[in-house]
Amino acid sequence: MRKQSLTKTMNPGVLFLINYAVPIIFIILIAFAIPLSGLSGIYFIRELMIRLSRNSFLILALLIPVMAGMGMNFSIVLGAMAGEIGLIFITDWQIIGISGMLLAILISTPIAVLLGYFAGIVLNRAKGREMVTGFMLAFFMNGIYQLFVLFGMGNIIPISNSSILLPRGYGIRNTINLLGIRQVLDKLIPLKIGDILIPVATFLVIATLCVFITWFRKTKLGQDMRTVGQDNEVARLSGINVESTRVLSIVISTVLACYGQILFLQNIGTMNTYQSHEQVGVFAIAALLVGGASVTKANIPNVFIGVILFHTMFVVAPRTGKALMGQAQLGEYFRVFVSYGVIAFSLALYAWRKRVEKENERKKIMNYRKSILAK
Amino acid sequence: MRKRIIIRTALVAALILIGIFLYAIGKEHKVVIDNRDISVGDIIYSASTTYVVWVDNQEIGVIKKGERNAAIAIGISHKIVVEEIKSNVLTGEKHEKRFRLKTNESATINIPAMINNANEWIDKTNDN
Numbered sequence: 325m326r327k328q329s330l331t332k333t334m335n336p337g338v339l340f341l342i343n344y345a346v347p348i349i350f351i352i353l354i355a356f357a358i359p360l361s362g363l364s365g366i367y368f369i370r371e372l373m374i375r376l377s378r379n380s381f382l383i384l385a386l387l388i389p390v391m392a393g394m395g396m397n398f399s400i401v402l403g404a405m406a407g408e409i410g411l412i413f414i415t416d417w418q419i420i421g422i423s424g425m426l427l428a429i430l431i432s433t434p435i436a437v438l439l440g441y442f443a444g445i446v447l448n449r450a451k452g453r454e455m456v457t458g459f460m461l462a463f464f465m466n467g468i469y470q471l472f473v474l475f476g477m478g479n480i481i482p483i484s485n486s487s488i489l490l491p492r493g494y495g496i497r498n499t500i501n502l503l504g505i506r507q508v509l510d511k512l513i514p515l516k517i518g519d520i521l522i523p524v525a526t527f528l529v530i531a532t533l534c535v536f537i538t539w540f541r542k543t544k545l546g547q548d549m550r551t552v553g554q555d556n557e558v559a560r561l562s563g564i565n566v567e568s569t570r571v572l573s574i575v576i577s578t579v580l581a582c583y584g585q586i587l588f589l590q591n592i593g594t595m596n597t598y599q600s601h602e603q604v605g606v607f608a609i610a611a612l613l614v615g616g617a618s619v620t621k622a623n624i625p626n627v628f629i630g631v632i633l634f635h636t637m638f639v640v641a642p643r644t645g646k647a648l649m650g651q652a653q654l655g656e657y658f659r660v661f662v663s664y665g666v667i668a669f670s671l672a673l674y675a676w677r678k679r680v681e682k683e684n685e686r687k688k689i690m691n692y693r694k695s696i697l698a699k
Numbered sequence: 700m701r702k703r704i705i706i707r708t709a710l711v712a713a714l715i716l717i718g719i720f721l722y723a724i725g726k727e728h729k730v731v732i733d734n735r736d737i738s739v740g741d742i743i744y745s746a747s748t749t750y751v752v753w754v755d756n757q758e759i760g761v762i763k764k765g766e767r768n769a770a771i772a773i774g775i776s777h778k779i780v781v782e783e784i785k786s787n788v789l790t791g792e793k794h795e796k797r798f799r800l801k802t803n804e805s806a807t808i809n810i811p812a813m814i815n816n817a818n819e820w821i822d823k824t825n826d827n
Binding site: 421431 | 721722726773
């Protein structure tokens, strides 16, 4: 019996279902969960607006490494840590308002560049295994970050604001109050429609990043990255410095993640010093994959669709868990399970499709050779 | 090559200057406002009535005779406006003063000294 590759099927419906399996599953799940949660439409829209403004920047930071063939950049956690270091400094110096946020960005940028460069060098030595290496790198850097913040700050790096220091006199507290910069960007250009506050300035910043990414793709460096992403050898033969281009993509992604984390934390208003950055990578990547992206292809609509679908799950899961099982905590477990499950499913689907496509290519070459020999 | 180094050095210097500027204009200072008697040499300025206080156009509140309140002022240049209240009614008599604070300074302002234009109406202290 002749085996027919599902990825080469002529049926566009089946092809669509395979390519967008993850968002379709999510839409079905959400369609069941929203009525069960009992949440009002206004509450839902308000929450979605907040989550869109809070998370989109971080997820947009993932697009450039995908373009350069680095897969999903789990090491955006390093950028998040750089952003948090900037915020610790401005809190110590008591710089508030939009100046405080901009100063945090200014301070954390060189740190993010350094960390991104380091991550890029490491990922270059792990070609083909960038994602798992990035994942491990995030854990490793978490240890360095904790050493720096828990022992270095207050000891080697002077911290004058005792309200952020641990009682022992050095080390930063678990939670830092960011009241001074809380929602400074969100409320910079306020727009209220009924009960819904729309953070216009934040959305303008996100829109600027979208324009930047679209423009960047058309630049020489962007084209180089796309070439590197498609085939390293072809790029090398074209005269592109593959290693340096890959490092640059990670540096850009890390710096954008740094800014994204600052935007995220200014919206929340509180920083959990040792945990705020931990789930950044997983949740951002899960959201992007839920939006229909794959390991080799991701675009701006994937980001926003992903944020809407993934964070809708965040909003409705506790209430739905409570409605179904009587325990809101089950909704939380379900949400975490889904985050990791989505990544695993997407990666497995990608690996399966790659294997099938490779097999088909091999068969094509074999058939071509046979036809040449037959002549 | 030399031109590139000069441009990069200039960019770094500009970023540092922007950082210093952001630090200066974003630094918060504690300003304590006293409505108490104060003696300056041989002169005693007595607190006589209640005032409404604004610092940098933000209303701090009503400070009764013998009380004090605190405000957070952001940046370098500041303005304090006090308006007298008599019998729970604003008299319309306003007094305004401008002052500057360095990045590591906080201030204590005495209202009776301020409305009498005494030089010691403001006491600046170093936070370090």
